Amino acid sequence: DAELFEREAVDAFDRVAKKDLGELKEVLVFHDGGGWGSGWLLDKVEIEHVLTGRTYEAEVKAYVYGSKEKGVKAALKVTRAGADPREMKKIADAAAAEAAHLEKLKLGDDGGDGGDAGTQAE
Numbered sequence: 001d002a003e004l005f006e007r008e009a010v011d012a013f014d015r016v017a018k019k020d021l022g023e024l025k026e027v028l029v030f031h032d033g034g035g036w037g038s039g040w041l042l043d044k045v046e047i048e049h050v051l052t053g054r055t056y057e058a059e060v061k062a063y064v065y066g067s068k069e070k071g072v073k074a075a076l077k078v079t080r081a082g083a084d085p086r087e088m089k090k091i092a093d094a095a096a097a098e099a100a101h102l103e104k105l106k107l108g109d110d111g112g113d114g115g116d117a118g119t120q121a122e
Contacts, residue, residue: 005040024056024076033066040064045074053082 004011027045031038042064047056058074065071 026073026075027056027058028068028071028073029060029064030068030071031064031066033070038066042072045076046079047076049082052084052088053080054078055080055082 003009024047027047029042029045040063042060042062044060045058048054055078056076057079058076060072060074062072062074
């Protein structure tokens with residue numbers, strides 16, 4: 001087990017936002033300032049939206065010290081376009097509607113005559 005924030009290390013973190021953050025423009029990096037000599041050199045930040053595959057990157061090359069006020073702000077640029085988040089929402093909404101419809105068919109509540117359900121490839 002490697003320690004976090006060691007010299008020459010690459011540290012990765014998974015975070016989940018509780019709401020859609022939209023198009024990212026900049027990132028603010030800071031820490032709690034705990035420990036002696038707690039400043040560390042940040043080379044770059046890479047952020048990936050795991051559902052869409054969209055990736056952002058910021059070249060930083062600056063020391064990060066404790067507290068938000070002492071944090072480092074960096075502009076983000078898109079390095080991999082991935083899927084458009086608005087299109088992903090449309091796809092997710094359509095999938096949810098289809099799942100609800102299939103659940104009704106499974107329960108025999110399709111509003112039809114009780115006949116067999118089927119699929120057809122076009």
